[in-house]
Amino acid sequence: MTVIEIHNLKKSYNPGKLAVNDVSLSIQKGESLGLVGESGCGKSTLAHCLLGVEKMDAGSIVYNEEPIAHANRKQLRNYRRNVQTVFQNPTASLNPKLKIRDSLLDPYLQFKDDLQLKHFHFTSKQDFVQQLLETVELPKGLADRYPHELSGGQKQRVTIARAISIEPKLIVLDEPTASLDVLSQGAILELLGSLQQTLGMSYLFISHDLAAVYQLCQRIAVMKDGELLDVFRKEEIYDSNRHDYTKELIDIF
Template sequence: MRVEDLKVHFPVRGGLMMRRQAVVKAVDGVSLRIAPGETLGLVGESGCGKSTIAKALVRLVDPTAGKIVFEGEDITRAKTGRMRPIRRDLQMVFQDPVESLNARHSVREILEEPFVIHGGFSPADRRKKVAELLDRVGLPAASADRYPFEFSGGQRQRIGIARAIALEPKLIICDEPVSALDVSVQSQVLNLLLELQRELGLSYLFIAHDLAVVKHISDRVAVMYLGKMVEMASSEAIYRDPKHAYTKALLSAIPHPDPTREVRRMLLEGDVPSPINPPEGSAFGHRLGHPDYESTVGLDMPLVEIDPGHWAAADPCCLEKADWEKARSQL
């Protein structure tokens, strides 16, 4: 998948005539690529636009601008009829398995639904497929006749994963699939996703706010702040040598199991700016009250390649002096 300058804006309406009074810039110019068999981790604070990107990529919300290309086809404005066959190869695992699974349907009905929608499967074929899916995600065959409320959170998420892989897709968007689970269960679900990736050759966009989880599963990591991408590099490079000040702040918040280890925390001050009225310059520099903020007002701060394969926003408020010099030379 290739995403170019994606924007998703939502109108804010009010007044007697419900006229548009403002715009929420949930996603404001994001570009990324996901290669076959790759896992791209997408991280950032709550409200930065991660889930909106996920919904836009599978066309659950319409992009305002930009381009989404999947398997060489531009699907940015694809209608429902065109999207239906594409969704065989493009699936999603949602954050909350309680909300994403129909409580009135049995597990068998939930897992048979993709085969019913896309056709070509007899009732016997569907029953066989359901049994295979349950076995693949580590659930007993008897689970098919039970209902979602009879399962634990981790088991419900396994059902959601089984539904996502039913048609053997090429790319799965995982929208914080383990954030609602206990820590012990998180590792089981993450290992299941890795095992399925090896077996089926899947690509993942893995969205999370826990950088320790992202490090475990991702090949590359992209960091978002207030609707924009601020850094992107391999997982190893991000954790070894973060460039952007916001990335450094996120990494400093990761808890360490060794209580004797001294950790330098980067405590953030100020409030996250509103996506309805974002700063005109560096969003993170504005939050920090950086002395160079005024110089960034109206400045274009695109991602530039500071080191080979390591991209960061060309933001003088958020880069070390040497990195800023590298970035400025490319503007």
């Protein structure tokens, strides 16, 4: 079952140069799709269009068989409820003036009216926060701390907990490990993998790190200069008909 389809997406910031040029992708239920490419290749722009932060110039994003460009208020709300995100910089992703508890509850409070959670069962918000922290393997005592008291890895776990708190269908991971040290990177990737096992959501994992993508994802897409060059299953990575640029990337790692 397809969770989301991107058809012929185009986006440009400067006239004459397309940041994303005619990209079509689809993500299946429970699948991790890795999107790799060097800095500035348009992968983050693609994510931003997907999240509605940027307006696309052409093309369409189809969710629930409905292009979100034509979605009404209710459908848009449903889309937002089901597409969550984790950004690269965990420090910037958490409001420094809010306690971890309040940051964690943000999406829940926004969507609680039409929320039916399958995995999380709780009696109080307090209980919910504790469960979330537990799910991302953080000590329960962190709920009343402020972000600056946490390490980078811990903060990223908090943003992951926030993203999964309303059990979305898709999480857009925009280089979630790029600003972490190597040890935390590995731990976060493992956590993401196990969360996918328990919660069954899909990932769009954006990274310039092919090794990380290879570890987490079942399918890999390669982008360069705004164009989608290659999409293949993880097992096919060493196939002879891979794109030359893909082979270059493989050689680097």
